[in-house]
Amino acid sequence: MSDISHNHHKTHGYGVYFLVWFALMTLTGITVAVAGINFGGLTIATALIIASVKTYLVLTIFMHLRSETVVFKVFIAVAMFFLIISFILLFTDYSFIVRN
Amino acid sequence: MSSSEHTVTHVHRDDVASRMGMWLFLFTELLLFGGMFILYSVYRYNNPDAFHLAAKELNTIIGTFNTAILLTSSLTMALSITAIQRNNKSLSIFFQLITVVLALGFMVNKYFEWGAKFSHGIYPGSDELLSKPAGEILFFGLYYVMTGLHGLHVLIGIGLILLMTYYTVKDVITHDNYMKLESAGLYWHLVDIIWIFLFPLFYLIT
Amino acid sequence: MFDGVSNFSQSTDFTFLFTLIVSAFFLLLVTFLMIYFVFKYNKKRNPVAKNIHHNTALEITWTAIPLILVLIMFWLGWRDYLKQEAVPDNAYTIDVTAQMWLWKFKYPNGKETDTLYVPVNTDVALNLKSIDVNHAFYVPKFRLKKDVYPNQNRKMWFNSSELGSFDIACAEYCGLNHSYMYNKVVVMPKDEFFAWVNSEDKYPTLKQLAEQNLENSRN
Amino acid sequence: MNNQNHKEVSYLEYQGKHKGLLGWLLSTDHKRIGILYLISLMIFLTVGISFGLLIRLELLSPGKTIIDPQTYNAIFTLHGVIMIFLFVIPGLPAVFGNFFLPILIGAKDVAFPKWNLTSWYLYVIGGLLAITAILLPGGPADTGWTFYIPYSVRTSTNVTLALFAAFILGFSSILTGLNFITTVHRLRAPGMTWFKMPLSIWSFYSTAWIQILATPIIGITLLLVAFERFFKVGLFDPALGGDPILYQHLFWIYSHPAVYIMILPAMGVVSEIIPVFARRTIFGYNFIAMSSVAIALFGSLVWAHHMFTAGMSSTSQLIFSLLTMIVAIPSAIKVFNWVATLYKGSIDLQVPLLYVLAFIFQFTIGGLTGVMQGVLSIDIHVHDTSFIVAHFHYVMFGGTGFGFFAALHYWFPKMFGRMYNKKLAERTFWGVFVGFNVLYFPMFIMGWLGMPRRYYDYLPEYQIYHMISTFGSWILVPSIFLMFGYLIYYALKGAKVTEKNVWGGETLEWQIDTPPIHENFIEIPTVSDKPYEYKSNELVTQFSEAK
Incomplete structure (x- = not known):
């Protein structure tokens, strides 16, 4: 066990972080700009897709998920699965009924 | 069986375990807010028009500004870890302090934002708010609870990062033992991710 | 059983x-x-x-x-x-209001009672509403139960084929006198029911029903 | 320091940085924390049982028997809160998981010993808060343990305190969960691959995932109820536009998986005990292991079967009823495999096995009546009647409770280095078993006949069942207290046991000293074989001993 304890996993240089930061800021700009235009039902979808892309960047680069082992990725998949399935199952109720 | 030393009192330091524990903890945070997002989605689904109207009352400029602040603080947090890995202690401390300053800036903005709403009589349980349609009561209820809970996390984050700065000064956190700083960083980025979703859901859906 | x-x-x-x-x-x-x-x-x-x-x-x-x-x-x-x-469209509809800790029943013509009277062999629909907390309308003999909520409507229906009076219970915990939120549903012969509901009498006379019950107890 | 036998001082006598009582209260040793949990758990359990006994006494006859309705409502709420949050949820993982999980996988401690201790303190604080509510003006909460909105917002009792208690207990549970997951991932002994882990580890591991993923949702939900009471946020209160059904959804998104937090560890214990006393390998290791994972997975997807009468959409009724049916299958697989493990064994009917057999019998009843309630039309009739009360007591008590007692009797000699009087234990078992069934079985019948639950008073036609049930409690409760009494007595005064392997088990805890030394192993063992590989009744040393 002791052999693997001191592992320094790879992290990124300053430049990569600045690049990611720049991407995040740009995406924020896009999402604000786009919010003004009315896509109808797609407005929310656009906002959430952009937010997901930003989250992906933060997770993989800032949070170093890219250099973690597969176990961590499976963990995140499990947590996300639990959350998403809760949403889906909950909406099997709310999508098909109006209670008031 | 490789090691032949007798009774070791302390289990070896295991950074992977620490990170794993931290990630698992982050899942609980994620699901805590997940529960709130579930609430939001249901109520928004049921009251699209009221949410639309209510969201117009929030200040998009402050919201955008705060998003930028929080994203930048995430950057400085990440930089401080790289700095300590490269054994650049003072640079790491500098980045940590910048993170704290940015976080404080976020909270100050939040204070003015909430304050403005309060002075207009819009806060949970106020007569002004209760006279509005149910959908708007729900929107502001969610707004206060979710941004409030997020703000609480920012405050905890500030305390945590300051503690890390102290550890860095005291050489508890060093270039080959920076797991504590990294955990604080993971926490801070999660707070950022939550905001990445809160921002469009409350400020942009107008 | x-x-x-x-x-x-x-x-x-x-x-x-x-x-x-x-x-x-x-x-x-x-x-x-x-x-x-x-x-x-x-x-x-x-x-x-x-x-x-x-x-x-x-x-x-x-x-x-x-x-x-x-x-x-x-x-x-x-x-x-x-x-x-599947509530039938032509069902005889009664409004049910639940509150701590009693039931009120309102018939289509506006008549109100605190016991539920229904005609036998007729499709009866109930509109359920609560004015305070959650309750549940439960008639064990009908094998029917529906939770009742404030500010939300619920609907249920049944068709009873047997004369008699059966227990209604509140099955969702609602505070102090939850267990006393009992009442009866009385299933009456059709002609008697409609004669009563359209009359001025506050409560029906249950002559035929009493005989029926006697018969039941003899069996 | 070590003499030739490697004989080290046991964890009970070990002197660390702190001595005496502090040596316990500040200890990060997983075994000592396990014992701390055991003691505090037994205290809360005793309180919970006493409240249960009061409920049964009140229901002996219609009308007022001993207490008034307000007290009755508070007592069944406290009974629920204490039993759920302070006994069945933490029960097996916190006591036996803490004590034996590291040993069973060949580790010296859990991954985060300090957080482990923190988790115990949170547990105690949460427990005390829940109890404090009784003494404060306003009185204890009278909402039932489900805190359904809007009643929980309207009542003037100390609901908020109970909510905070549950919130804190949630944190305690989360810390235990993340500790176990990390421990299982990082600290397994060399050679112990996933499919060589003892089956209880699979259970604890699956449980830990539910603890991590579901607990935060109830945390936030209960917090919101508190906000609702303080600030009128309006998120659930129908008077302000909220949806009480949404509260129920969020509540059960956690609380249904919590049912599996309660039962899975007990299933693990059963899988552990049967092969030992049947002296043969477990039947269908992979199926039992995978069914634990399947239960954790599907158990998270069936929450709304608590709401079949609430007026959900038909689509929801369909999906949740169907999923509920499917979750029955992995449980059935487990039961069949356990029974098959007895086949052609060489069975030694000791007290732990008696409890396990009672577990299987009662869990089967609880499980099958659970399936009945998954059937829509049956649930509509029996929902919120004493049928449900009987069902979940058969699972929670007849299952988890008996699993807990089985684990106590099984691991007792290892934990304390002493043995109880087996004859006395056996006789007490029959009291517990008979008392339990007399107490709860009549509830099925009166539930089907239409006796609603949480009733202070009832119609005379149900009295006969209530009387039998209360008589049952007079057999059950003294038997349990007798058990606690003799366990405490023998833990302090029982005949000393120094033998490593009291029952002839093949898992790692039976290969180390009795009671275990401070860090369990002098040298971390290397595991080469699956657990429970009995070969012709001879013990197989499944790992290389320290030389």
Whole structure:
């Protein structure tokens, strides 16, 4: 066990972080700009897709998920699965009924 | 069986375990807010028009500004870890302090934002708010609870990062033992991710 | 045990009987095998154990058979449920209001009572509403139950084929006198019911019903 | 320091940085924390049982028997809160998981010993808060343990305190969960691959995932109820536009998986005990292991079967009823495999096995009646009646409770280095078993006849069942207290046991000293074989001993 304890996993240089930061800021700009235009039902979808892309960047680069082992990725998949399935199952109720 | 030393009192330091524990903890945070997002989605689904109207009352400029602040603080947090890995202690401390300053800036903005709403009589349980349609009561209820809970996390984050700065000064956190700083960083980025979703859901859906 | 009196009770009782028989079979099987093995393979009688690791065919069998059985059970329940949800359009509709800790019933012509009177062999629909906390409208003999919420409407229906008076209970905990939120549903002959509901009388005279009840108690 | 036998001082006598009582209260040793949990758990359990006994006494006859309705409502709420949050949820993982999980996988401690201790303190604080609510003006909460909105917002009792208690207990549970997951991932002994882990580890591991993923949702939900009471946020209160059904959804998104937090560890214990006393390998290791995972997975997807009468959409009724049926299958697989493990064994009917057999019998009843309630039309009739009360007591008490007692009797000699009087234990078992069934079985019958639950008073036609039930409690409760009494007595005064392997088990805890030394192993063992590989009744040393 002791052999693997001191592992320094790879992290990124300053430049990569600045690049990611720049991407995040740009995406924020896009999402604000786009919010003004009315896509109808797609407005929310656009906002959430952009937010997901930003989250992906933060997770993989800032949070170093890219250099973690597969176990961590499976963990995140499990947590996300639990959350998403809760949403889906909950909406099997709310999508098909109006209670008031 | 490789090691032949007798009774070791302390289990070896295991950074992977620490990170794993931290990630698992982050899942609980994620699901805590997940529960709130579930609430939001249901109520928004049921009251699209009221949410639309209510969201117009929030200040998009402050919201955008705060998003930028929080994203930048995430950057400085990440930089401080790289700095300590490269054994650049003072640079790491500098980045940590910048993170704290940015976080404080976020909270100050939040204070003015909430304050403005309060002075207009819009806060949970106020007569002004209760006279509005149910959908708007729900929107502001969610707004206060979710941004409030997020703000609480920012405050905890500030305390945590300051503690890390102290550890860095005291050489508890060093270039080959920076797991504590990294955990604080993971926490801070999660707070950022939550905001990445809160921002469009409350400020942009107008 | 199977003395339901609404149009739903027979199928619900059948579903229950089916699941009960299946359950009893599995319970007895498991218990019998357990006791039998404990005696048969006791360490005195069987000092040397035999290691059996697994048997895939057996595992598949005891996964598949219960799976089929529970799917049948599911289907029975779902079939019953669909009938309960399909409220007939021409049903005689009564408004039910629940509050801590009593029920109020309002008939289409505005008459109000605190006991529910319904005509026999007629489709009756109930509009359920609460004015304070959650309650549940429960008539055990009808095998029917529906939660009642403030600011939300619920609907249920039934068709009782038997004269008599049956208990209504509140089945969702609602505070201090939850257990006293009892009342009766009285199933009356059609002509008597409509004569009463359209009359000035506050409560119906239950002559025929009383005879019916006497007969029931003699049986 | 070590003599030739490697004989080290046991964890009970070990002197660390702190001595005496502090040596316990500040200890990060997983075994000592396990004992701390055991003691505090038993105290809360005793309180919970006493409340249960009061409920049964009140229901002996219709009308007022001993207490008034307000007290009755508070007592069944406290009974629920204490039993759920302070006994069945933490029960097996916190006591036996803490004590034996590291040993069973060949580790010296859990991954985060300090957090482990923190988790115990949170547990105690949460427990005390829940109890404090009784003494404060306003009185204890009277909402039932489900805190359904809007009643929980309207009542003037100390609901908020109970909510905070549950919130804190949630944190305690989360810390235990993340500790176990990390421990299982990082600290397994060399050679112990996933499919060589003892089956209880699979259970604890699956449980830990539910603890991590579901607990936060109830945390936030309960917090919101508190906000609702303080600030009128309006998120659930129908008077302000909220949806009480949404509260129920969120509540059960956690609380249904919590049912599996309660039962899975007990299933693990059963899988552990049967092979030991049947002297043969477990039947269908992989199926039992995978069914634990399947239960954790499917158990998270069936929450709304608590709401079949609430007026959900038909689509929801369909999906949740169907999923509920499917979750029965992995449980059935487990039961069949356990029974099959007895086949051609060489069975030694000791007290732990008696409890396990009772577990299987009662869990089967609880499980099958659970399936009945998954059937829509049956649930509509029996929902919120004493049928449900009987069902979940058969699972929670007849299952988890008996699993807990089995684990106590099984691991007792290892934990304390002493043995109880087996004859006395056996006689007490029959009291517990008979008392339990007399107490709860009549509830099935009166539930089907239409006796609603949480009733202070009832119609005379149900009295006969209530009387039998109360008589049952007079057999059950004294038997349990007798058990606690003799366990405490023998833990302090029982005949000393120094033998490593009291029962002839093949898992790692039976290969180390009794009671275990401070860090369990002098040298971490290397595991080479699956657990429970009895070969012709001879013990197989499944790992290389320290030389």
